[in-house]
């Protein structure tokens with residue numbers, strides 16, 4: 001079974017075989033995405049992906065349950081631009097801890113923190129170990145910004161340069177042009193690389209390997225980091241098709257991992 005938590009009854013949730021079930025807690029953001037994309041971009045993309053999995057896929061290794069999406073995350077890097085909503089670090093930690101604890105209290109053993117916003121990633125990696133220790137859950141972090149997930153999907157599609165895919169970029173704009181084109185304003189799209197000091201050296205860049213605690217207005221004027229003018233709906237369709245298939249393969253591996 002693949003289902004959304006909110007569509008199941010109490011008794012249906014109670015009856016799920018918890019040994020083989022996996023709960024996904026979708027985490028996204030509401031934050032500025034340049035002039036051309038809506039502030040809900042990260043949650044709109046994640047919702048579209050979840051809907052495709054729920055409506056089109058089957059899974060024979062157990063139940064996949066998608067908990068209600070947390071559409072506000074940790075986005076304080078974008079404060080200063082209008083439209084951004086954020087939790088503070090301590091609030092977001094407490095909120096995730098409470099929701100995961102509730103999922104554990106319903107008897108589930110396996111949890112995937114299912115994330116579409118790069119500003120959440122450090123928190124999810126941090127809390128995953130605490131949730132393992134505090135609730136005995138097996139916890140996985142699915143993140144698509146600091147893994148090879150999208151790089152693999154973009155292999156034959158990406159046309160922009162080294163910094164073309166980062167924020168409100170070729171990738172996110174293509175996904176939005178396919179998922180919700182009426183909310184995309186391509187005539188306002190501008191391309192912008194991060195500032196030279198976090199770009200033109202081998203050590204401290206926005207991609208690492210060494211990290212700087214930047215805020216968005218330190219490194220971009222437009223609020224875009226990347227090249228949205230290369231985006232097309234056709235690329236978005238191919239990227240969604242890739243993402244659904246790749247995700248089902250990754251989920252099969254999550255299902256097999258038991259300590």
Ligand SMILES: [Zn+2]
Pocket residue numbers: 033041042117167168172
């Ligand atoms: Zn985004």
